[in-house]
Amino acid sequence: MNGLLQFAREDRGFPPSLFPDYRATVARSPREALVHMPQTLTEVTGPGPVWDKLMGPAIHDLTTQHKGAPLGQRIIVFGRVLDENARPVPNTIVEVWQANAAGRYIHRKDDWDAPIDPNFTGAGHVISDAEGNYRFISIRPGAYPWGNHKNAWRPAHIHFSLLGPAFATRLVTQMYFPDDPLIDIDPIANAVPLPYRDRMVSQLDMATTTPNWALAYRFDIVLRGKNQTPFEE
Amino acid sequence: MTLDLEHREALPRHDNQNPDLFGQTPSQTVGPYFHYGLPWKGGADLLGQSEIGPRLDLVPPEHFVLNNAHGSGMPQGEAIEIKGVVLDADGAPVPDAMIEIWQANAAGRYNGDADMREDVPLDPHFIGFGRAAASAEGIYHFRTVRPGRVPGPGNTLQAPHVAVSVFGRGLLKRLATRLYFADGEGLDMDPILSLVPETRRHTLLAQKRDDGAWWFPIHLSGAHETVFFDL
Ligand SMILES: [Fe+2]
Numbered sequence: 001m002n003g004l005l006q007f008a009r010e011d012r013g014f015p016p017s018l019f020p021d022y023r024a025t026v027a028r029s030p031r032e033a034l035v036h037m038p039q040t041l042t043e044v045t046g047p048g049p050v051w052d053k054l055m056g057p058a059i060h061d062l063t064t065q066h067k068g069a070p071l072g073q074r075i076i077v078f079g080r081v082l083d084e085n086a087r088p089v090p091n092t093i094v095e096v097w098q099a100n101a102a103g104r105y106i107h108r109k110d111d112w113d114a115p116i117d118p119n120f121t122g123a124g125h126v127i128s129d130a131e132g133n134y135r136f137i138s139i140r141p142g143a144y145p146w147g148n149h150k151n152a153w154r155p156a157h158i159h160f161s162l163l164g165p166a167f168a169t170r171l172v173t174q175m176y177f178p179d180d181p182l183i184d185i186d187p188i189a190n191a192v193p194l195p196y197r198d199r200m201v202s203q204l205d206m207a208t209t210t211p212n213w214a215l216a217y218r219f220d221i222v223l224r225g226k227n228q229t230p231f232e233e
Numbered sequence: 234m235t236l237d238l239e240h241r242e243a244l245p246r247h248d249n250q251n252p253d254l255f256g257q258t259p260s261q262t263v264g265p266y267f268h269y270g271l272p273w274k275g276g277a278d279l280l281g282q283s284e285i286g287p288r289l290d291l292v293p294p295e296h297f298v299l300n301n302a303h304g305s306g307m308p309q310g311e312a313i314e315i316k317g318v319v320l321d322a323d324g325a326p327v328p329d330a331m332i333e334i335w336q337a338n339a340a341g342r343y344n345g346d347a348d349m350r351e352d353v354p355l356d357p358h359f360i361g362f363g364r365a366a367a368s369a370e371g372i373y374h375f376r377t378v379r380p381g382r383v384p385g386p387g388n389t390l391q392a393p394h395v396a397v398s399v400f401g402r403g404l405l406k407r408l409a410t411r412l413y414f415a416d417g418e419g420l421d422m423d424p425i426l427s428l429v430p431e432t433r434r435h436t437l438l439a440q441k442r443d444d445g446a447w448w449f450p451i452h453l454s455g456a457h458e459t460v461f462f463d464l
Pocket of ligand 1: 154157159264266
């Protein structure tokens with residue numbers, strides 16, 4: 001590959017595309033084997049620090065987007081974007097979206113009978129700093145039911161989307177909370193085997209928790225890292 | 234009162250701060266409700282001329298916050314449209330899918346730090362990254378420029394192509410594929426296409442339709458399953 005460094009492949013913690021307990025995967029996952037390919041210039045590049053020209057200016061405080069304060073418990077969600085060699089991933093976009101405190105999304109297809117909060121949209125995006133740090137202020141989302149099976153409930157979660165440095169490092173995931181027993185019985189979280197599933201569980205962090213204001217949850221996100229040796233042809 | 238009371242940390246449970254667990258954060262689905270969180274206004278128009286990309290019908294207007302800065306000017310090259318439909322194993326459209334593309338500019342240069350070839354020009358009006366939510370009929374639509382050729386492994390040259398990511402409800406992880414143009418230069422010699430079994434290569438070829446758009450259907454599964462890559 002003439003010295004073009006390759007990113008590591010996805011590791012064993014990645015879920016399969018087909019996981020029948022999550023029913024929607026059955027008709028929406030490939031049956032043919034993926035075609036293994038070397039990463040070319042296409043896969044090792046990605047948009048540079050131009051996020052404001054794409055998604056627009058950063059939104060880090062999800063509690064001040066409307067006239068009043070949203071209902072629910074205010075939280076700080078923060079952490080670092082790292083690669084798997086533990087190096088920071090700076091200047092990359094971190095996008096989030098989530099349900100409100102009652103577990104309802106501000107989305108016209110979400111017809112669960114829980115209240116909408118006119119003061120809460122639940123979407124934001126920020127850029128990681130030079131050390132890979134990011135930080136949001138939000139409210140803790142509620143659990144919500146879904147139609148996968150009888151009495152199915154999603155654990156409380158925040159959806160995360162990251163690009164990282166390259167097409168190869170694209171990641172969409174969900175952050176869970178450390179005190180939530182629904183994680184253990186959720187088919188989407190369970191598509192990731194233990195112990196890797198716990199990589200998606202945030203940690204209550206008392207050092208960042210702000211007295212009389214908000215509990216803080218730390219969620220470090222680890223993207224695929226550069227291999228030490230170039231791809232051998 | 235115990236002196237350390239205000240400096241105590243809550244006991245770590247099973248969470249991602251356990252050093253023994255350090256490694257890639259696993260993928261999860263975007264679910265069905267990403268429309269107010271990901272596809273921004275103009276995200277599917279890489280020419281910066283329109284607001285296509287999101288599904289404004291799915292989000293109350295006062296809660297749609299994903300606005301972009303306007304395009305700075307028309308990029309160089311041939312303006313094209315890419316359209317397609319996302320279909321499941323039964324041939325049913327997938328309305329809650331999202332497509333992203335990443336491509337070189339018309340001269341064959343990527344607008345990213347890792348492409349350091351100074352002899353190929355950047356285009357100040359072209360980034361090359363786009364995002365589109367599928368319509369209620371599972372249709373996606375991009376406006377962009379036809380990409381130039383970029384180098385491949387060794388001394389090879391790749392045929393013009395667009396890198397494509399597919400997300401959606403029911404997709405636990407991104408599916409990566411590539412769009413090539415049916416009339417593209419160098420398809421026979423393309424180093425990546427040549428890794429694909431010959432009988433399946435056609436799934437990666439966009440066809441030009443009568444309306445001028447390049448049509449690239451994405452079959453997640455089923456008899457015409459699109460080729461997806463492990464990269
Ligand atoms: Fe969700």
